[in-house]
Amino acid sequence: MGNSSLGTFLVIDDDESLRTLMNLILSSAGINSICVETSNEALSVLEEDGGTISGILLDLNLANSRGEDFLDQILTFNSDLVVFMISGCLSEEIEERIGDRAIDGIITKPFQTSELIQLVRDAVIKRQELITSREGA
Numbered sequence: 001m002g003n004s005s006l007g008t009f010l011v012i013d014d015d016e017s018l019r020t021l022m023n024l025i026l027s028s029a030g031i032n033s034i035c036v037e038t039s040n041e042a043l044s045v046l047e048e049d050g051g052t053i054s055g056i057l058l059d060l061n062l063a064n065s066r067g068e069d070f071l072d073q074i075l076t077f078n079s080d081l082v083v084f085m086i087s088g089c090l091s092e093e094i095e096e097r098i099g100d101r102a103i104d105g106i107i108t109k110p111f112q113t114s115e116l117i118q119l120v121r122d123a124v125i126k127r128q129e130l131i132t133s134r135e136g137a
Contacts, residue, residue, distance in 0.1 A: 006124045007054025008032040012042045014063040029117040039065040046077045054124055055082030060094060068097045080131055082123045
C-alpha cells in the first residue's frame, strides 16, 4: 500500500513546535496533515472535511479542553477515524483518563520518528481492512 492511500491526519496540539514537528514527520512519510491549535479549530476542519481525514493525533492536554473529552466529540463526525492520543504523561495516566474510549494507540513524548510513522501506517491499514470487511459482509 502506497503512502498516498493513508489519507490525511489532523494534528491537534497547542504546542506550535510539536505541530511543526508532526507536520514534518508525516510529510517525510508522504502522509498529508492539517495542524490546528485548538479543539474549536479542529471541529471546524472536521465539519468541512469531505472524507479526506483518515486519522487524528490528539494532544491529551489542550489549552482549551481535555483531550479525552474532545475525543467524544470527534468520533461523532466519523467513528472510523484512526485516533492516537499524544502526551508527555505516563501511559498508565493516559489509559486512566481515556477509560474505555476506543483509540488506536498512545504516543508518549518524546517519541521516535520511525515509531510514529509505523504506528500511523499500521493503524490506517488495519482500519481500512476493517472497513472493507464490514462493507463486504
